Amino acid sequence: MTNQAVAPPTKLDGAVFKIAGVVVLGAIMSILDITVVSVAIPTFQDVFNATYAEVAWTMTGYTLALATVIPLSGWAADRFGTKRLYMLALLLFTLGSVLCATADTIEQLVAFRVLQGLGGGMLMPIGMTIMTRAAGPERIGRLMAVLGVPMLLGPIAGPILGGWLIEAASWHWVFLINLPIGIIGLVYAQFALPKDDPQPSESFDFVGMLMLSPGLALFLYGVSSLPETSTITANKVWIPMLVGALLVIGFVFYSFKPKHPLLDLRLFKNRNLAIASISLFVFIIAFMGAGLLFPSYFLQVRGESTLHAGLLMAPQGLGAMLTMPIAGALADKIPVGRTVPFAMALIAAGFFTFTQVGVDTSYWLLCGSLFVMGLGMGGTMMPIMTSALRTLGSHDVARGSTLVNILQQIGGSIGSAIMSVILTSQLNESTPVPGMTNPETGKPVTEAGLAIASQHGALPVAVPPSIIERGLAFVADSFATTFTVAFLLVLATFIPIAFLPRKRVPAGEAGSGDAGHVETPVMVH
Template identity: 75%
Template sequence: MVQQEAAVASGGDGGAPTKLDAQVLKIAGVIVLGAIMSILDVTVVSVALPTFIQEFHTTYAKVAWTMTGYTLALATVIPLSGWAADRFGTKRLYMLALFLFTVGSGLCATADSINQLIGYRVLQGLGGGMLMPLGMTIMTRAAGPQRIGRLMAVLGIPMLLGPIGGPILGGWLIDAASWHWIFLINLPIGAIALVYAAFALPKDNTEPSESFDFLGMLMLSPGLASFLFGVSSLPEAKTITATKVWLPMLIGAVLVIGFIFYSFKPKHPLLDLRLFRNRRLTVATLSLFVFIIAFMGAGLLFPSYFLQVRGESTLHAGLLMAPQGIGAMLTMPIAGMLADKIPVGRTVPFAMALIAIGFFTFTQVGADTSYVLLCGSLFVMGLGMGGTMMPIMTSALKTLTHHEVARGSTLVNILQQIGGSIGGAVMSVVLTSQQDKADIIPGSTNPQTGHPFTIAEVAQASHLPQLHDQILQTFGADLVHKGQVFLADSFAATYWVGFILVLATFIPIAFLPRKREVSHLSDNAEAGAPAPVVMH
């Protein structure tokens, strides 16, 4: 009895440490540095799209492929990371991913055409796609199941800094220097991260090589890339009936479904779907998937409201988004500690309720809604975010054995990537369809399209410095304001879709574990492997 009490006091599992020691924090520092680069880069580039249109004399549909190409590269390489981590070792592979990402960043800065930039972004994505799943694998193995919650709170830092810092940093670099610097800034960070990784990450101790699932790769990677290509083409095509939307989505879906049936046959499939026999992993990943679709999709439109409706600069729009990150930074460390002590089924619903409350404000948004109200709502949503994403990921990975961690983190990352792409596409299509309802102004001509102006286009053009005075003189302040009201209404209607999806997230969350976990070694755990935690 005394021994049991001592065990609980020291960590709850035979004296396993519950605090993050210096060695684990040193490893976490490497992973956070790499994750910051990859996540920050996505949001920084999204801010630069208007600049790319002007610099390369092209269209929005074309420059959007600088984002889509990166996403497709992520989807292609993520399924390989689990097998490659077991085969080559996490340290070697992580350093290779850092190298590819850094080299890709340098090449992006040298691009002198939009096609070159898209190609270099694909190279960047091949490295960036491995950084997150490998980082989660390295950190989970280093910490063990008793400290995953605290460690996931650390990994959550770059996930917060990306949406906050990306628009601010991107806007400042483009205004103060040039678009090239949004990529050049990764070179010194990447070099530091490579040197840091060489010294901080533990030496690879690779396990016996498993046979590579070539057939699985030929189905899964092209299947995911094809499906996401179709999804990413949806905002431009504006309808799912367009051939370039439904055909790649259909081909991708057939390949992915074929892989699902096939994956239970080989001993070592490319993606181990047998892990879904673990009920808690299944519930947690499903909760995370629905949450990502709901929140990340609509979250991309928060800064767009400030830019399109309120006419804020990129830098100011980024600063207005900061309360969300501040709120999350307050709750994330607390949620990480609680996730190691209290079942996530008892805490996550309250955090999701905060997100829903804050999100509802945006369904009522207008052309002149108070910034105090909007920033306050973003802060409340941030409080909820800090208590939602990382605890769910902790619940997903906590039951895995040492050998399953790489495959499990790969599963989680693939679902995150697919969910984010679907959410972003759905919200973009809804917003576009709403804005397409704008009235045409007879007798006017939009120089960019050659067609008559709509009131939505008039409102958007009034924010451009080179067109501001001309638009006001030609159409008048009343018509410009009418266009801003229309744009605000289109955003509000889109946020309603996001709000309904947020409410839908409560369904899978209701099945998250609510009983206290008991940790022990599973029958197939390897000697010395971290003890998984299972439900009884």
């Protein structure tokens, strides 16, 4: 058979779009959930009478569940079939959402969020497995562009929707909103997804699972406890981090022995995959960590409501929506080493504004900077992953995407912890107010603490305006310092990006196996 006879289509057809609808629904659910819950944290503090550190576990528990289940996704898809597994993930996520709405205590909410995470962790990799089997390697760039645009609606709509639901209804609807979407997704999946044809070809690596999944969970638990303790010497930080790191290191040495390890680290011999992974890892630590603080600046320094803070973040998503389709099409034609550096330059330019933020920085300047950053985001992450995955064969792509998914979870958790610790340590240096102590902790009340409380009318007593002004200026400087650290990490990303391929590599050339059947590319989650 000639190459011309088997040449794959270069445009996405109706069959691919039909299946894409299912994957998009699941992805929007999981991404919406992350962004909606992030703006609900202050509400959870009031409703459950909990500290910020306790409420933060509603996010951390979800992340730990993701890290635990992601390594199993590739094997489970082969063993049980993608349609069956995707519908199970959708059901778990929807059930977890409904249970979250019934929570009476913060402990129950965290437990139900873990259940959500078990479903959410499988939604993305399994959904992308289904999609790339339908599209093929030559259309990965276009596929990423098509799926990326609606998925970006999650980060745009999440804070807006969350703020509106909390103000207009109650916090319960932050989770109940997933129920109708989940039901529609399950019915749609039943009729739209192709019938399963599971072909288990590998034995399950139980030894690897017993080292990797608990190791990742323990390490991320320790990292996520940093903002609460503000020191790495706390027992709940260094002990789980150490045990987790030892388990992961043990897995690294072990993984080269079995023929089919749970996570195939041999894939890092592929130059494109290794460079793409390093680039994304450094970038996610910087950008995802600081990204969580953008709404906090609007809430704590500028006194905006959750709804308005969400609206102010919208330009970033809008910018990404403009460039992502273009970048996806270009990724199938032009080496990313020639395009990604320009996109990263846009991100750095927009980010720089936030290193200079103050109490009254122009909203036009801030929103314009977020828009520029969004333009850069749309041309960065998806093209990098497209470049890496196009050089892998079918079996290697499934394994490579799992590697990158785990690195993204670790990078996001480390970035969030680092930025939270820096901001907290900065705020703790604020000047104490003479004669005022916190009745719950017994610690002195600071000017920064009073300033943040004043932005939402939560001052316990009358305070001179001069103290509030000094406190707000200090809080703004603390955010600027934290953003400066993130900005430097963004600049560091230019180092690995400089080594991205500048010559076009045909699909599947650098990988092993059949390049005509690609499985699991990664979407940033």
